[in-house]
Amino acid sequence: MDVQPPKRLRVAEEQRTCSDGVKEEAVRDAVDVSIVMPVYNASCWLDECLQAIVHQDFTGSMELSVFDDASNDDSRNVVESWREKLEARGITLLISGHSSAQPKGVGFAKNKAITQSHGEYLCFQDADDIMMPQRVRLQYDASLLHRNSVYTSHGPTVVMPTWFCSRKWFQEVGPFDEGGKGVPEDLLFFYQSLRRGGGLTRVDECLLVYRYHEKAATLSVTEETIWRLRVDFLQERLLGRWENVTIWNAGKQGRKLYRSLSPANQKKVKAFCDVDENKIHKGFYTYEESKERPKPKIPILHYTDATAPFIICVKLDMTGGVLEENLNSLQLKEGIDYYHFN
Missing domain, CATH: 3.90.550.10 (Spore Coat Polysaccharide Biosynthesis Protein SpsA; Chain A)
Incomplete structure (x- = not known):
């Protein structure tokens, strides 16, 4: 410099x-x-x-x-x-x-x-x-x-x-x-x-x-305190202006994010996406704790079948570059098509 x-x-x-x-x-x-x-x-x-x-x-x-x-x-x-x-x-x-x-x-x-x-x-x-x-x-x-x-x-x-x-x-x-x-x-x-x-x-x-x-x-500072503040900020800055969203990760972290959202923002989650064939084969995630009847069922798609915008709930540097390659293959732009929450 x-x-x-x-x-x-x-x-x-x-x-x-x-x-x-x-x-x-x-x-x-x-x-x-x-x-x-x-x-x-x-x-x-x-x-x-x-x-x-x-x-x-x-x-x-x-x-x-x-x-x-x-x-x-x-x-x-x-x-x-x-x-x-x-x-x-x-x-x-x-x-x-x-x-x-x-x-x-x-x-x-x-x-x-x-x-x-x-x-x-x-x-x-x-x-x-x-x-x-x-x-x-x-x-x-x-x-x-x-x-x-x-x-x-x-x-x-x-x-x-x-x-x-x-x-x-x-x-x-x-x-x-x-x-x-x-x-x-x-x-x-x-x-x-x-x-x-x-x-x-x-x-x-x-x-x-x-x-x-x-x-x-x-x-x-507890992990739950940090999680709650992060979710609140995500809802304030992003989900408040989006009509729908796909959560990238049908596993534990993705489902936890969904459950942590407000009821209004849960309704904006149109799908989960993943690369795990076992999760995709299940077809959907049922929110068992919901008080709604029937209980919400959110589709689980392969990432190539899902549509933006995405919230990425996968840790970077934990997939040997596979996540980054998958994102690049879809020609997505960070800050517009997807945001990281990992």
Whole structure:
């Protein structure tokens, strides 16, 4: 990419003390990137996380904005111990928090960290993950081309720990939901971004090592919560404007999607389609839980006999390319003829 980020030097005007006694620098000039990091009982991960931030090869101005969400370990002390190294690298450290009996949740902590920060762009970082050295540089370069987007890494399409967006766009979309434990604040924010006309842009390189462990905040969100939010968004954005639809997958996931739809949208499902001859041979799916009489029976067709639009309920990269070949054989256009729900 030819765009080179301008380097802007920050000049500290004074040292001031926040209401909770935490010192921070009053920054006269705008900061290019604020690394936003909520922290809760992350002391065992923080050294690796902070070392990776120090090793960023971005040449613009950066700050690290940390909000401690009532940790009962020494997380805040660990972060504070890195102040000298961070500032030697030119990264200002802003750290605050609260000491309530219970944490207030990731959404609350992110919002607080953003409020105290100054950056034109926001780079979201979890305290237990590790940035690659090029992360901030590559996402900043990309962000100069499309300002109303959320930027992420390669791999799964949307992974919150690699989000990067402009402060202006965050203020247009946000703040994060502060419902606390069990609330997928990142997914809710992402859907709101799409409602506002925002895009999703991917930097096709590895930008971060994601640490998966039993204490990860993401595990507090149930699979059923995520499913319900996804179905609701699908109905809001697509099915509300379609007269009929075919669900691509007559198996477990396709049938679950059908059962999760509102009665009005269930009536729009004109067929399931599949490649499995056993499912196709059955001829139809009977919705046994329905209170209607007679119970709805939805035809099961071979995909070549079905018609668009389709909702694809098959996981990508799980069929050895067969799904993609089948879609291409029908000359379908994603976003018009079909959408993925997988």
